[in-house]
Amino acid sequence: MAAAQVEAPPIREYPVIPILAHDAMAGSKPYVASEKINEAIGFPGQLVENWQARAVEKMGELLGKYRSLRVFLDACVHCGACTDKCHYFLGTGDPKNMPVARQELVRKVYRRYFTFAGKWFPKLVGAEDLTESVLEDWYKYFNQCSECRRCSVYCPYGIDTAEITMAAKEVMDSIGMGQKYTNEIIGKVHRLGNNLGLPGPALADTLETLAEEVREDTGVDVRFPLDEEGAEVLVVTPSADFFAEPHVYSLIGYAKVFHAAGIRWTLSSRASEAGNFGLFIGNYAQMKAIAARVREAALELGVKRIVVGECGHAWRVAYSFWNTLIGPFDFLDSRYPVPQHICELTYDLLRRGAITLDREKNDHRVVTFHDSCNVARGSGMGGMPRGQFIIPRELIKAACNHFHDMAPETIHEHTFCCGGGGGLLTDELLDLRVKGALPRMEALARVVEEHGVNFMATICAICKAQFSKVLPYYKFEMDMIGGVHQLVGDAIRLGRND
Ligand code: SF4
Ligand code: SF4
Incomplete structure (x- = not known):
């Protein structure tokens, strides 16, 4: 349509x-x-x-x-x-x-x-x-x-x-x-390793460009390594993080976190996609085949930890199914959870004082948080009850001075879907997507009116893509959506003089 x-x-x-x-x-x-x-x-x-x-x-x-x-x-x-x-x-x-x-x-x-x-x-x-x-x-x-x-x-x-x-x-x-x-x-992931069909050389080029951009912006050499053997951490993230806005700002955020904490990390061209659409069609054989790339990449690169980027259903698959589908992970460092969410990793570094955030860097933003369905209702985080609600919000509050939650009946396990999940993020379903976003837009309108919110953070690539598209239909700015690590990346201290 x-x-x-x-x-x-x-x-x-x-x-x-x-x-x-x-x-x-x-x-x-x-x-x-x-x-x-x-x-x-x-x-x-x-x-x-x-x-x-x-x-x-x-x-x-x-x-x-x-x-x-x-x-x-x-x-x-x-x-x-x-x-x-x-x-x-x-x-x-x-x-x-x-x-x-x-x-x-x-x-x-x-x-x-x-x-x-x-x-x-x-x-x-x-x-x-x-x-x-x-x-x-x-x-x-x-x-x-x-x-x-x-x-x-x-x-x-x-x-x-x-x-x-x-x-x-x-x-x-x-x-x-x-x-x-x-x-x-699903076919593209099998053929090329990611949902967007980006071949390895395109990934390498994109990451090089990102490194240049961050250097120009901060004067610091923040690395975006690809297929680096012997790295400690393998990050699997939605392929949208590699080039689409606002997703890419989250990837920049992850890179800055690893830089600031001095952790050697890498992305993988074999597992250049965290998303797993096998879940949406209820097909465990597809889910397993897609997830297997992550295990193969981790073994091939000799990493000690696997971290999942900002993607709701990818996190659900990793958290709830990886162990059965592609475990055991006895070749990884047992001191860390498998899988680990990027928010868990950053939160842990923050609490240990291994990274520092300057909230003032985000003072132009008044932030709210959209709980993504698959994180809110399909998984946990941080080994603590309701950690999946607490950790992203704690990161936002550490990165921003102005945070306001939406109404209680629309957050945590009560959160409304963005309207584009479950394999419906396609333009021929735009009418459905716009209408399905209405309850979330209503909750957003209230927090905008009450607190002047101008940024809605989330930890899901589908939510980011869906909101970028539908926000203008509701007269909101499309760039008011972004990732939690976009806020972290803008606030983090990269060096002593930063
Ligand atoms: S109608 Fe009642 S019992 Fe049936 S699915 Fe809905 S809530 Fe559950
Ligand atoms: S989209 Fe509607 S019917 Fe389907 S799981 Fe969500 S609330 Fe239930």
Whole structure:
């Protein structure tokens, strides 16, 4: 959909009661992956002939493999606690974007083929065949779920719609109904090592340019090493950090932290991507293959620690899945956590006095923080309860004099998704992305009005890319979004006279 056709909904007063707009998003549909894209990553090129039977078979396989999926499909009592918790429902009003309605798309098929009542009395129990129109709804509405897990926080049974979405996507991929954007990116990682398709020489050039820029700016030789054997730390970061604004300022921040602390570090051309889109399609084989590059790079370079840059879902995969997928990490230094988040590393250095920050350097900024879903609801940090909320905020407060959180009902585990996660960060879904960002924009508008906030920090590349795009639709400056390490990088002392 062209940007000009997209209009942002008006900012509303909290609490919001969404007005129902039936089928408002029925026209929202991302491109289906082509034969070439699907086959490159091992999925059928196009919708297979006996797709109904194959899809039901795949569902059966997933139900056998993931006990949680069956529990989630059985346990819902339709209490309604989740209905108004999804940003896509709040932003679009389309009732099919209520989490319970989204789950129901799979649940009715599950009942039909996997429950006694559904097999014999389908109408009585709301069971339905997997028809073409049901599959069409699956494709549309599971591509309107960013797998942010906000709804699960409010469900008394802990039902996780994201897991149901991932299962539906895995079923669709298995019958040749993959989504173009996500599958294309997975293919690029396999071919070139990163989501953006940057070849090794382009990475080296970019890093050299960054080093020059920092030298011009600070007079200090801050290194951006690539494939440096024997370095202590391997940093894996989203490839956007290498060249896109504002991401690149975070990479500069990491480099300055390592310089100031005197730690030898390196990036890797083999593992030049922290992101792992295998998570978004619920496919563990893809997740494992993508994650394996990190282990191979770490072994090849002989590093002692692996640190993950600012990327929400990459951190979730690393924190929750790496050990199972690519562990054990017995070749690394056991004094450090594996993986370690860049925020944990910087926070630790700060507390030990190994780096110094001058808050005044950020006095032109009034800062708020956006908790990214996959960090907030999918992982921890620093080995402390709620560390994933505390550590980034402590870093911001150490780097800035002016920090204000958004309203409590919109932060920490209650945070709203940026609207572009889960493999939806593609331009043909811009209308959905703009509308899905509405609850976060409303919370931002309040903190801007109350405190004059002019910078929203976050630790996720997808959030940064999504906000850079949608902020102008809500009349905010697109450059008010940036990374926590952008603030750290601007405040850090690099040398004695700095
Ligand atoms: S996981 Fe997030 S995007 Fe998906 S239904 Fe729940 S709240 Fe909505
Ligand atoms: S909150 Fe949980 S039990 Fe209630 S309707 Fe939503 S998914 Fe079902």
